[in-house]
Amino acid sequence: MTMSKSMQATAHKKPLVVIKLGGSMLKQLSDAFIESLKELMESKNIIFVHGGGPEINEMLEKLQIKSDFYEGQRKTTAEVLEIAEMVLAGKMNKFLTTKLQKHHINALGLSGCDGQLIQASFLNEKDLGFVGKVDDVNISLLHALLDLAYIPVVAPLGKTNDGQTLNINADVCAAAIAEKMQAEQLIFVTNVPGILKDGVLIEEASENFIYELIDKGIIYGGMIPKVKSALQALSNSLKEVMIVSGNNPIIHNGKMLGTKISKKQEVVV
Numbered sequence: 001m002t003m004s005k006s007m008q009a010t011a012h013k014k015p016l017v018v019i020k021l022g023g024s025m026l027k028q029l030s031d032a033f034i035e036s037l038k039e040l041m042e043s044k045n046i047i048f049v050h051g052g053g054p055e056i057n058e059m060l061e062k063l064q065i066k067s068d069f070y071e072g073q074r075k076t077t078a079e080v081l082e083i084a085e086m087v088l089a090g091k092m093n094k095f096l097t098t099k100l101q102k103h104h105i106n107a108l109g110l111s112g113c114d115g116q117l118i119q120a121s122f123l124n125e126k127d128l129g130f131v132g133k134v135d136d137v138n139i140s141l142l143h144a145l146l147d148l149a150y151i152p153v154v155a156p157l158g159k160t161n162d163g164q165t166l167n168i169n170a171d172v173c174a175a176a177i178a179e180k181m182q183a184e185q186l187i188f189v190t191n192v193p194g195i196l197k198d199g200v201l202i203e204e205a206s207e208n209f210i211y212e213l214i215d216k217g218i219i220y221g222g223m224i225p226k227v228k229s230a231l232q233a234l235s236n237s238l239k240e241v242m243i244v245s246g247n248n249p250i251i252h253n254g255k256m257l258g259t260k261i262s263k264k265q266e267v268v269v
């Protein structure tokens with residue numbers, strides 16, 4: 001795909017949005033959804049981070065390797081890590097870049113292990129094994145790609161100082177990239193319309209309310225890393241995190257539907 005010099009020059013001037021595409025819906029992403037992303041790209045720079053949890057589960061099952069989760073994070077043995085890396089950096093990363101390219105999006109796939117993109121350390125080696133938290137992000141690399149009019153598509157892995165690869169939850173990875181890149185917005189695209197309580201969508205959720213929902217068990221499993229990393233990433237530049245469904249176009253009748261997470265105290269149920 002060719003890009004004019006003027007398009008390249010303006011790439012870094014657009015506000016940045018980080019979009020995390022969950023493994024829960026990656027395989028079902030509709031053409032309409034991707035076309036709606038293209039519309040968003042007219043006014044925003046976008047970095048994609050993708051998951052692949054269900055695909056990792058499927059591969060582990062085929063190989064009869066057991067794996068458990070703790071608060072939405074996969075307990076990762078050396079054996080599980082090998083499969084996670086294969087599925088995330090190989091299968092899912094190439095699946096998504098191919099799909100985006102089919103829609104003429106100039107996608108460039110890489111994992112957090114490439115170009116020292118994600119510098120990581122063990123989150124909790126004793127209980128979780130080879131699971132990482134993000135210490136730093138090579139933002140120069142991401143800026144360089146955006147300036148060249150590439151759309152980065154990141155698989156959630158990282159490397160320690162010693163060169164050990166770690167499995168990083170994709171929500172955690174996306175939030176860290178959004179924070180370090182001073183993105184304007186972070187969007188988690190998943191298989192539910194947002195945070196639900198008794199089947200009803202919560203349109204806006206503050207920090208206190210989210211912790212209350214976790215305590216009551218209303219937020220559980222894969223929703224936990226989303227909300228926790230969202231709260232951690234919110235800052236003066238990143239004012240809003242959205243959790244949205246991948247089943248509808250990202251902007252619906254001019255509006256983004258889902259749960260908005262902010263640091264504000266008020267709650268709208």
Ligand SMILES: Nc1ncnc2c1ncn2[C@@H]1O[C@H](COP(=O)(O)OP(=O)(O)O)[C@@H](O)[C@H]1O
Pocket residue numbers: 021022023024025051052053189190191192194195196197218219220221222223224
């Ligand atoms: N309060 C909640 N509202 C909606 N979904 C929730 C809630 N608590 C837990 N979940 C679970 O979180 C899942 C989304 O997280 P996850 O399965 O990790 O998806 P993804 O692969 O998109 O990150 C939902 O499908 C649902 O099962």
Ligand SMILES: CC(=O)N[C@@H](CCC(=O)OP(=O)(O)O)C(=O)O
Pocket residue numbers: 021022023024050051052053054056072073074084131132156167168169170171222
């Ligand atoms: C440590 C950890 O939990 N890693 C995740 C990485 C993939 C992921 O987060 O995928 P989803 O977004 O589809 O959940 C895992 O192994 O499943």
